[in-house]
Amino acid sequence: MKLGADYRGDRQCVFTLWAPLLKQAAVHLVAPEDRLVPMTRDERGYWHATVTDIDPGALYFYRWDGETDRPDPVSHSQPQGVHGPSRVVDHAFAWTDAGWRPTPLPQWVMYELHVGTFTPEGTFDAIIPRLPELRELGVNALELLPVAQFPGDRNWGYDGVYPWAAQHSYGGVEGLKRLVDACHREGLAVIMDVVYNHLGPEGNYLWGLGTYFTNHYRTPWGDAVNYDGPHSPGVREYVVGNARYWFETCHCDALRLDAIHAIYDFGARHILSELAEAAADCGQRQGRPFYLIAESDLNDPRIVRPPTTGGYGLDGQWSDDFHHALHTILTGERHGYYEDFGALEQLAQVYRRPFVYAWDYSPHRQRFHGDDPDDCPAWRFVVCSQNHDQVGNRALGERLSGLLPFPALKLAAAAVLLSPYLPMLFMGEEYGEPRPFLYFISHGDPALIEGVREGRKQEFAAFHVEGEAPDPQSEVTFEDSKLQWNLGKIGRHGQLRAFYRELLRLRRELPALARLDNASLTATVVAPTVLELRRWCDDNRVVVWMNFAAEPATVTVAPGAGPWNRQLDAADPAWGGDGSTLPAQLVDGMAPNPLVLPPYAVAVYAAGVSA
Structure with a gap:
């Protein structure tokens, strides 16, 4: 049916x-x-x-x-x-992806984008000419912020009220299919961000049917979606059918499940498990895999554990702890949930395991939080230095390019791309886009618009923000968030993009970096501001030194059996640096030697590979 x-x-x-x-x-x-x-x-x-x-x-x-x-x-x-x-839509479409198979999930490099601000036109079709540039950068998976029909023509997408209808102003389902088909031709998988924890307030006529929501649980958006109460079987079929629609009708390769911590289901078979079963069934029918990746702040490894060990069987989940540990060290910010972070040892820890808090006491939450994920492969966790939430939920929408000096942007990139996890880039970060990514809406209800404005002000108060955020209803706020693609080819913007490309090349080609495994690494704080990361696979070994300070740092290194050839130095002029002062090679058997690392240094050496 x-x-x-x-x-x-x-x-x-x-x-x-x-x-x-x-x-x-x-x-x-x-x-x-x-x-x-x-x-x-x-x-x-x-x-x-x-x-x-x-x-x-x-x-x-x-x-x-x-x-x-x-x-x-x-x-x-x-x-x-x-x-x-x-x-009424006729879904007949001249697909050209009959032989398409995505890159295996452990090799994915994700790129999160918002359709409306990614190009001047803000449509699915306008993305297609940019795909070769993303592929050349090293990206192989495109993640679209939600495209389900929302009020007006500008919105992040989390106010969608028609989960099956691709936003008309973006080009509708026909435009989406053209984009997906073009992505597959270019070798890019497509991840669709879907929202199964709530619907937006304007145009949400499901409330009137009396079965889709329950006041038994409360979410930040009001009554919860009814997954376990009376009449819940139809709600579950609605959501599972929607997942199948994106996979089978629109040919998407994966779904990013928004904020699953706001999905309440205390039945014996959780809706997440049912979605995982549906994805597996679609895969068997289509002869290729389909993936589910969850956003969750629970630090709960059950999300990605297999059902045989009591898990939900999803394919991946985001690690907020990685972002928070990295962000606080780079920026010094400590407000709100950032108060749980700020020590370099926490960043070292999150390289060794995906969560900082794994049933550890959280001062911000004032309780113990998370659980031990040591039995879960590293490649099941998605990490980033920026994403739509962490940028756009700031009052002024500043990207790291507006918070950090240029050398620190390279350090942030290296911290993510040299990790043993699945990396995700946020559109424009690869060239240091200076424009903000702001929160914007185009609601039609004046009372709702004013409610959103006031709600944002209260949210920012928790982070002790001074000043006034741009009006989310204003079209100027939306226009100010659009990318400036021309910057990616000039000056330091072009050098930063080249640095990202080189990091992604090393990640692919050095076996020690390509192997996503927490057990095949060490992460150690070797000086007050310096983190040493070692990774290995068979004969290939990599050591990385990262200096998280605006001043030079001296470390005494004993790299071990070598020789160790320098693979990358962020100070190289090719990446906009002042010139490398580090040795091209660390010789086999050398005595411990001091290395002077410049501010925000990234130095990568490898043994078991040619110079």
Whole structure:
């Protein structure tokens, strides 16, 4: 059974609506003709109707109980916005990716982008010409912030209210398919960010059906999605069906599940496990893998543990601890949740295991937090130095390029890309985009707009922010967040991008860096501001020294059997540095020697490879 409007060809469409509390339902066609088609109810509360003499593009509502017209909860297209009629879509598409197989997950390099601000046009099609540049950089997986239809034409996407409808102003589902197909031709996997913990407030007509939400649990957005209460089977089918839609109809390769800590399900089979089973089934049907990657602040390894050991069986999860440990050392910020971090030893620790807090006491939370992830492979954890949340939820939306000197941007890149985890870049960071990424909306309800403004002010108060954040409703706020692609080829911006490309090359080509394993590394604080990272695989060994200070630091090194050839020095003029003063080679058997590391130094040496 397919939910929503399933166009079968030959001018025939089957409509299916799950609404067990309605006493009457009908399909109300509003264009190109006005027609009302009654629906029949089955024993599970699904309403069905087969409509003939209908073409793709026809506009329709569902009529509830003979009185109220509402858009389709499973609408695939909302051309007139969240309050307008839904559109019948013919999903026939001339795909060219029949032989597509994504790079294995442990080799992914992710690139998170927001469709509306990635290009001046802000559409799916406008991304396509940029794909070769991303591939040349070393990226092989594109992560799209949510594209489910939201109010207006500018939004981060987390206010979506039609989980099955690709945002019309981006190009709709047809534009999305063209982008996915082009990504696969270019060798890029596509990750779709999906929101299964809440729907946005404007245009959320699911509230009126009385089954999709429960007040038994509360989330930051209000009542929780009903995954374990009365009528929850239909909600679960709605969400699992949506995952299948992105995989099978739109050919996406992975889903990033937003804030799963706000998904409440105390049934014997968690909805996350059901989603993992559905992804595996899609993989068997399509003959290629599909992945689920969770965002979670729980530090809970059960998310990625297999079901045989009591886990949910997801493929990966974000590690906020890595970001927080790195950010606090680089910036010195300690407000809000950053108060739990700030010691260089914590960064060393998060290289050795994915979480700093693994059932350790959290001063910010005032309780013990997390659990030990030592039985989970390192490649199941996604790390970054920047992402949409950590940048955009700042009052002024500053990227690291607005907080740090240029050499420290290279250090931040190296800290992430030389880690044993899956790296994710946030659009523009590779060339140090100076524009902010701000929070923006285009709601139509004045009371809601004012509520968002006030809510943001209260949020920033926890971080002791001074000054006024830009108005999220203003179109200027949105325009000020758009990337300046021309910068990536000039001056220090181009040098930073080249540095990212070189780091990604080393990550691919040096076996010690390509092997994502916490057991094959050591991370040690060897001076007050210097972290030494050692990684190995068979005969290949790599040592990295990183100086997290604005002053030079001296370390005494004993690299061991060599020779050790210098692979990268951030001070090299090619990367915008003042010139390397480090030796090209550390000789086999040499006595311990002092190395003077410049401010924000990154030095990479390798043994078991040619110079």
